[in-house]
Amino acid sequence: MRTGIATVCLSGTLKEKMQACAIAGFDGIEIFEQDLVTSPLSPEEVRKMAADLGLGLDLYQPFRDFDGVTPDLLKANLRRAEAKFKLMSRLGMDTILVCSNVATATIDDDELRASQLGELAELAGDHGVKVAYEALAWGKYVNDYEHAYRLVEIVDHPNLGTCLDSFHILSRDWDTAPIEKINADKIFFVQVADAPKLSMDVLSWSRHYRVFPGEGQFELAKFMGHVVRAGYTGPVSLEVFNDVFRQSDVERTAVDAMRSLIWLEEQSAKWLESNATAAASEQKAASRRRYPMELATLPKVNEPAGFNFAEVKADDTAQLEKLLGQLGFEFEGRHRTKDVQLWTMGQARVIINEQAAQHAEPAIAALGFDVDSPVIASARAQQLKAPVVARKVQADEEVFQGISAPDSTEIFLCQGSPDGTAAWTHEFGEGLEHPGSDVSAVIDHVNLAQPWQHFDEAVLFYTSALALEPQPFAEVPSPSGLVRSQVMETSDGSVRLVLNLAPAQQAQTARKTYQEHIAFAVDDLVATARSAHTRGLEFLEIPANYYEDLDARFELEPEFLATLKELNLLYDRDANGEFLHFYTATVGSVFFEMVERRGNYDGYGAPNAPVRHAVQYDSLHRS
Numbered sequence: 001m002r003t004g005i006a007t008v009c010l011s012g013t014l015k016e017k018m019q020a021c022a023i024a025g026f027d028g029i030e031i032f033e034q035d036l037v038t039s040p041l042s043p044e045e046v047r048k049m050a051a052d053l054g055l056g057l058d059l060y061q062p063f064r065d066f067d068g069v070t071p072d073l074l075k076a077n078l079r080r081a082e083a084k085f086k087l088m089s090r091l092g093m094d095t096i097l098v099c100s101n102v103a104t105a106t107i108d109d110d111e112l113r114a115s116q117l118g119e120l121a122e123l124a125g126d127h128g129v130k131v132a133y134e135a136l137a138w139g140k141y142v143n144d145y146e147h148a149y150r151l152v153e154i155v156d157h158p159n160l161g162t163c164l165d166s167f168h169i170l171s172r173d174w175d176t177a178p179i180e181k182i183n184a185d186k187i188f189f190v191q192v193a194d195a196p197k198l199s200m201d202v203l204s205w206s207r208h209y210r211v212f213p214g215e216g217q218f219e220l221a222k223f224m225g226h227v228v229r230a231g232y233t234g235p236v237s238l239e240v241f242n243d244v245f246r247q248s249d250v251e252r253t254a255v256d257a258m259r260s261l262i263w264l265e266e267q268s269a270k271w272l273e274s275n276a277t278a279a280a281s282e283q284k285a286a287s288r289r290r291y292p293m294e295l296a297t298l299p300k301v302n303e304p305a306g307f308n309f310a311e312v313k314a315d316d317t318a319q320l321e322k323l324l325g326q327l328g329f330e331f332e333g334r335h336r337t338k339d340v341q342l343w344t345m346g347q348a349r350v351i352i353n354e355q356a357a358q359h360a361e362p363a364i365a366a367l368g369f370d371v372d373s374p375v376i377a378s379a380r381a382q383q384l385k386a387p388v389v390a391r392k393v394q395a396d397e398e399v400f401q402g403i404s405a406p407d408s409t410e411i412f413l414c415q416g417s418p419d420g421t422a423a424w425t426h427e428f429g430e431g432l433e434h435p436g437s438d439v440s441a442v443i444d445h446v447n448l449a450q451p452w453q454h455f456d457e458a459v460l461f462y463t464s465a466l467a468l469e470p471q472p473f474a475e476v477p478s479p480s481g482l483v484r485s486q487v488m489e490t491s492d493g494s495v496r497l498v499l500n501l502a503p504a505q506q507a508q509t510a511r512k513t514y515q516e517h518i519a520f521a522v523d524d525l526v527a528t529a530r531s532a533h534t535r536g537l538e539f540l541e542i543p544a545n546y547y548e549d550l551d552a553r554f555e556l557e558p559e560f561l562a563t564l565k566e567l568n569l570l571y572d573r574d575a576n577g578e579f580l581h582f583y584t585a586t587v588g589s590v591f592f593e594m595v596e597r598r599g600n601y602d603g604y605g606a607p608n609a610p611v612r613h614a615v616q617y618d619s620l621h622r623s
């Protein structure tokens with residue numbers, strides 16, 4: 001698959017964008033007109049730079065408001081087009097995108113449109129240019145890709161084809177299956193963009209909220225499957241208008257973009273395999289290469305089976321040790337060569353890492369996941385351009401395959417075991433065989449705060465590298481704004497990550513006010529809370545108003561309600577079951593949560609999240 005990206009996706013100057021695209025490994029780019037017009041580089045210099053960087057200049061765009069106009073306007077439009085064709089010849093480019101008219105079209109007549117597009121194609125032919133006609137979702141008369149293609153068919157000129165843009169097609173819910181009926185020679189270009197499902201006008205949605213494939217909710221693998229089945233072999237190019245990407249680090253965004261295409265390519269191949277038509281499978285039997293477009297695959301991974309460990313890091317670890325002890329964790333010993341400690345409760349393993357920078361406040365530093373094969377999982381992550389984390393190991397020590405997540409949490413791919421134990425624990429203390437007390441406890445979920453400019457990147461990272469499934473995002477009210485919250489989990493819930501986006505105001509204060517937490521699931525939360533209370537644990541104090549509201553909503557047994565209130569426990573219930581939980585006070589940027597899931601409760605106590613945010617906000621501003 002030939003990969004591409006439109007310069008409009010990225011921040012910076014045209015030169016910076018082109019360099020970043022080359023570093024990220026794109027085959028070609030779409031030059032967005034604005035980027036050229038505002039560049040100090042001459043067209044010849046751009047052409048040379050692209051050649052030097054090994055980047056194809058695959059599409060010049062956009063050319064707006066051409067068709068369905070009065071004769072006067074047509075004349076002016078053809079003149080304008082010719083100027084661009086001449087420019088393209090200096091750039092060494094041969095394909096231009098012409099969008100359906102949104103502003104100046106006054107005549108809704110396909111015959112007229114076809115004759116005008118025919119004139120454009122003829123002129124383009126004189127300059128060796130190919131016109132890719134694209135139906136914008138908000139086009140005045142042409143806003144449907146099948147309509148745009150009908151016009152291309154009517155004109156029937158070698159220099160006129162169509163451009164398929166997933167956003168314009170999927171935002172309008174157009175059926176993608178008819179793409180297969182399009183003559184592949186007439187598909188001059190394919191653009192891909194994902195988006196969250198939002199209910200708003202489609203123009204604003206397109207201009208501000210597009211994201212890279214895998215970061216939104218569109219069925220892009222299916223879209224691409226139909227494109228591949230149509231026989232298309234040209235560039236598959238990202239065209240993502242996004243306010244955040246346009247102000248983020250250009251090289252990093254380009255890598256995120258490339259990751260999305262590598263992942264989409266694999267997903268498209270997968271979609272084709274599981275949606276093979278009878279004809280296609282016969283063809284498959286006949287030859288291994290079923291379609292003209294070759295789709296690369298990746299090392300395959302299953303979703304992780306569980307958390308292997310969580311690691312918190314601090315310069316002064318005393319507070320962390322105290323908290324874990326009060327929660328009922330046992331200190332299992334120090335590592336034989338590294339300055340790290342192992343604490344366990346049942347199968348929940350927490351590493352306290354003392355190798356932090358001076359004065360570094362406690363923070364979540366790493367997460368380990370149980371995978372079938374750490375080597376295969378690591379190979380996959382690296383092919384998806386995840387940065388590798390280097391860890392020093394001595395002889396006889398478990399070699400951890402590590403990658404760095406977008407928020408720089410280190411992710412370790414560990415060998416899972418059927419009984420939930422971890423092979424590396426013997427490196428601690430006196431050579432523990434199977435540490436862990438007789439209580440049953442596991443890591444239930446981990447909640448990570450994401451910097452605003454890396455949230456979408458994180459969703460794609462965990463989806464593509466770890467095979468976690470993103471759930472629809474929610475917005476949780478907090479005293480300093482709505483917190484965007486997105487759950488990423490395995491189908492059986494054995495790994496649950498919650499990504500939270502701190503309100504911008506919080507990210508801007510000098511003090512690191514965002515908080516992250518690790519939640520442990522136990523069988524008897526009330527008993528766990530009572531023991532923790534006896535050991536002097538400082539609970540997050542829940543306001544009395546909360547318990548009144550709880551009673552109003554759930555009509556709880558008075559005794560049970562009194563216990564919840566006494567122990568600062570939170571409660572939720574839905575059709576599947578019940579959820580009890582409590583939070584500790586925060587040390588540095590970390591706090592812990594203890595939960596008990598009853599029945600098949602599958603959530604996170606979302607109705608209680610605003611209470612937690614408010615209490616934490618209050619305690620921060622009091623201290």
Ligand SMILES: O=C(O)c1ccc(O)c(O)c1
Nearest residue numbers: 062097099134165207239
């Ligand atoms: O938002 C626009 O105007 C616009 C321009 C060119 C495109 O290819 C597109 O998909 C949208």
Ligand SMILES: [Mg+2]
Nearest residue numbers: 134165191239
């Ligand atoms: Mg487009």
